[in-house]
Amino acid sequence: MTAPLVVIGDVLLDIDIVGSSSRLCPDAPVPVVEQAEERPRPGGAGLAALLAAAAGRQVVLVTALADDEPGRRLRAMLERHLEVAAFHLHGGTPCKVRIRADGQSVARLDAGEGRALDGPVGPRVTDAVAGAGAVLVSDYGRGVARHRAVRSLVEELSGGVPVVWDPHPRGERPVQGVRLLTPNEEEAARLAAADGADITGSGLPAAGRRGRHLGRTRDVEGVAITLGADGALLCDGSQAPFLAPARPARGDSCGAGDSFAAGTAGALADGASLAAAVTEGVHHASEFVRAGAAAAFADRLAETGTARLVHERGEDAWDIVERTRRAGGTVVATGGCFDLLHAGHVSLLQQARRLGDCLIVCLNSDASVRRRKGPSRPVTPAADRVRVLEALSDVDAAVVFDDDTPAPLLERLRPDVWVKGADYTGANLPEAETVRAHNGEVVLLPLLEGRSTTRLLSTTRKGNAS
The missing domain is CATH 3.40.50.620 (HUPs)
Structure with missing residues (x-):
């Protein structure tokens, strides 16, 4: 039996309130959203794990969950499709509510500031990481990637298992032995600035300089900077970086980064090279956006109960x-x-x-x-x-x-x-x-x-x- 992909990171409850709008509120210049429907889905590392499972892969999600109503909703949605190895989240489950009308976001409401604090994680977490075929650390800056016991477990893999680290500006530095770091352009700029690097500009030239800098300072084998519609730029110490171009895709890009990271980690689990894995990750992200991105994913979960969205x-x-x-x-x-x-x-x-x-x-x-x-x-x-x-x-x-x-x-x-x-x-x-x-x-x-x-x-x- 193939060893599972283990996704480690912070889970959020994402809810889209979706409707239409044809008029403004009489007491304020804001749209009135009518015929609104609630579309919940796991966010953060939960979305990355579900996307990997949707591609037919065995997945274990290592995360922290609170025993509150949003936390129970998350667990119920996730456990239908993958194994959840969770330890205690201190505080309320993070929730992000987007209000959307006619395909556009008009407001976002954030609640829940739960954090994963140091402490015991339990044998399920220990066994999951030890038995991983590949690891994706989906760091959303809420403590799971900072947890001492979790970091120690990942470090003990000693480079024998490919580790992909999807960073967050408020997150943690990767552990030693990480094979691939996957920031987007903004994250790469912030991470480089946090190191004191004065790398100005935008586009491919600046991304290449930042990628090479992060590869040196973060002690990782490769850095793949996602560039939205332009694909992803891989800097792996070669003389010139490798660009994996994206296929044309229109739609809501929310969650595309998670799709890229999940696709890349899955390809590395199958033995792909860094360039081939990044190319596969870009393909996954493009197809995710073409299929309607996270909103369609939530629809599929609500209508059929299946996580399968990414197809051949x-x-x-x-x-x-x-x-x-x-x-x-x-x-x-x-x-x-x-x-x-x-x-x-x-x-x-x-x-x-x-x-x-x-x-x-x-x-x-x-x-x-x-x-x-x-x-x-x-x-x-x-x-x-x-x-x-x-x-x-x-x-x-x-x-x-x-x-x-x-x-x-x-x-x-x-x-x-x-x-x-x-x-x-x-x-x-x-x-x-x-x-x-x-x-x-x-x-x-x-x-x-x-x-x-x-x-x-x-x-x-x-x-x-x-």
């Missing part, structure tokens, strides 16, 4: 379709092999995306392509075709299907518009009946003349023969 790339389509429909948008889909992506494909996808609010590509699996095109196809395997398609700004997601036609997939997807190229004019489309049965429509779009994968391959073979 092709499965993200269902969250995108659901969000588009909730907003009253139009779902567009198209399909094909998309083997050796060319200008004709790009033109079709650009036209298709303009017809609605999201574009889902139904992609023939490798076996399906072979049945259609012969044993020498596809040239590019499905995983690579998905990656190339999803890198295009006009494609929101790609889903692989193994049937001879996309009809079974469309039965589930139920697009408002199904797009095919004009070369299908007059052809029998077996999936058309499925699309129209759900009030969708089939649309044929013009193609760039002379562009096809078959023609590209034929030209290449002739060139090689000569």
